[in-house]
Amino acid sequence: KAGVTQTPRYLIKTRGQQVTLSCSPISGHRSVSWYQQTPGQGLQFLFEYFSETQRNKGNFPGRFSGRQFSNSRSEMNVSTLELGDSALYLCASSLAQGANEQFFGPGTRLTVL
Amino acid sequence: GQQVMQIPQYQHVQEGEDFTTYCNSSTTLSNIQWYKQRPGGHPVFLIQLVKSGEVKKQKRLTFQFGEAKKNSSLHITATQTTDVGTYFCAGNSGNTGKLIFGQGTTLQVKP
Numbered sequence: 001k002a003g004v005t006q007t008p009r010y011l012i013k014t015r016g017q018q019v020t021l022s023c024s025p026i027s028g029h030r031s032v033s034w035y036q037q038t039p040g041q042g043l044q045f046l047f048e049y050f051s052e053t054q055r056n057k058g059n060f061p062g063r064f065s066g067r068q069f070s071n072s073r074s075e076m077n078v079s080t081l082e083l084g085d086s087a088l089y090l091c092a093s094s095l096a097q098g099a100n101e102q103f104f105g106p107g108t109r110l111t112v113l
Numbered sequence: 114g115q116q117v118m119q120i121p122q123y124q125h126v127q128e129g130e131d132f133t134t135y136c137n138s139s140t141t142l143s144n145i146q147w148y149k150q151r152p153g154g155h156p157v158f159l160i161q162l163v164k165s166g167e168v169k170k171q172k173r174l175t176f177q178f179g180e181a182k183k184n185s186s187l188h189i190t191a192t193q194t195t196d197v198g199t200y201f202c203a204g205n206s207g208n209t210g211k212l213i214f215g216q217g218t219t220l221q222v223k224p
Contacts, residue, residue, distance in 0.1 A: 033212075043156070043201060043214035056210040059114075090155060099205035099212040101146065104155040 001026055004093050004105035012111045018079040021108045025072050025093030031055075032074040033102065034066060037088040046089075049074050050097040078110075086112045115140045115206045119215030127223050132189040134218035136202035143205045145178055145185045146212065151198040159187075159200075192222045 005024045013019050025032050033056075034046040045058040049068035066076045072093075078085055088109050092102035116139040126132050136145065144163045148156035160169055162178035162185060169176045175188045185204075189196055199217040206213070 035214075042216045043203075045211050045213070048210060058211065092156075098210040099144070099146075099203075101158045101161060102148075102156070102203075102212065103158065104148075106155050 001028075004091060004103055006089075006091050006105040006108050008108060009106065010109045010111075012113065013081050014113050015081055015083060017081050018077065019081060019110060021076045021078075021089055021091075021110075023074045023076070023091030023093075023105060025074070025091075026103055029093035029095055029103070030072050031094040031097050031100070032068055032072065033092045033094070034074070034076050035090045035092065036060070037090055037107070038086075043090070046076070048097070055097055081112045083112050086110060115204070115213050117202060117204050117213045117215040119202055119218055121218055122216065123219045123221070125221045125223065126192050128194060129191050132192050132196070132220055134187050134200050134202075134220075136185045136187075136204070136215050138183045138204045138206065138213075140206045141182050143182075145182075145205075146203045147176060147185075147187055148201045148203060148214075149198050150201065150217070154198075156201060189220075192220070194222050194224050196220060197222050 031050045033048040048056040052068045063079045068074045088107045090107045091105045094100045146161045147159040150156045167178040173190045199219045201217045202215045203212040
């Protein structure tokens with residue numbers, strides 16, 4: 001089976017812009033979670049989608065949003081970018097909803113200038 | 114809120130030495146997972162522990178889950194250069210569905 005794929009792999013944006021990241025889970029996986037990884041804060045949970053519905057949410061501002069499509073693919077959107085949003089954004093898929101074994105994608109490296 | 118602390122933050126060892134990283138949660142965990150992230154890579158699932166006092170082994174790696182289900186450890190025997198990377202524990206408290214990751218322990222192995 002192909003692994004989790006994320007596009008784009010690298011992105012450079014300026015403050016105030018918005019960005020959309022895409023994630024394709026492993027075939028058959030219906031849960032997609034998003035994480036933000038930074039050197040200072042580590043790996044932080046953003047949200048989880050299962051069957052096109054957000055099931056869990058971390059402690060991030062409303063500028064961070066997401067959605068999931070009927071084929072389980074997911075997108076994450078960050079609006080009004082801030083310098084502090086520079087991070088590696090990791091998508092992880094899982095067979096079932098909840099804190100199960102996560103299969104991570106390679107990530108999208110976002111740099112905000 | 115739930116916090117998962119991991120120590121040490123960094124560990125440098127000589128190849129062949131043992132290595133241990135410890136994980137402590139502020140709340141009782143339903144389960145704990147361990148992941149390894151190689152430099153420049155993404156986290157890869159290693160194992161999940163569910164039962165109080167559970168011990169699992171994978172070759173040179175030994176994982177333990179504390180009796181109170183609030184702490185866990187990963188021990189590597191006779192490290193090799195292929196063990197280099199950052200090891201994360203991740204806990205789920207109260208079946209919230211959210212995985213809370215520790216800060217990770219970065220292991221460097223000198224050949």
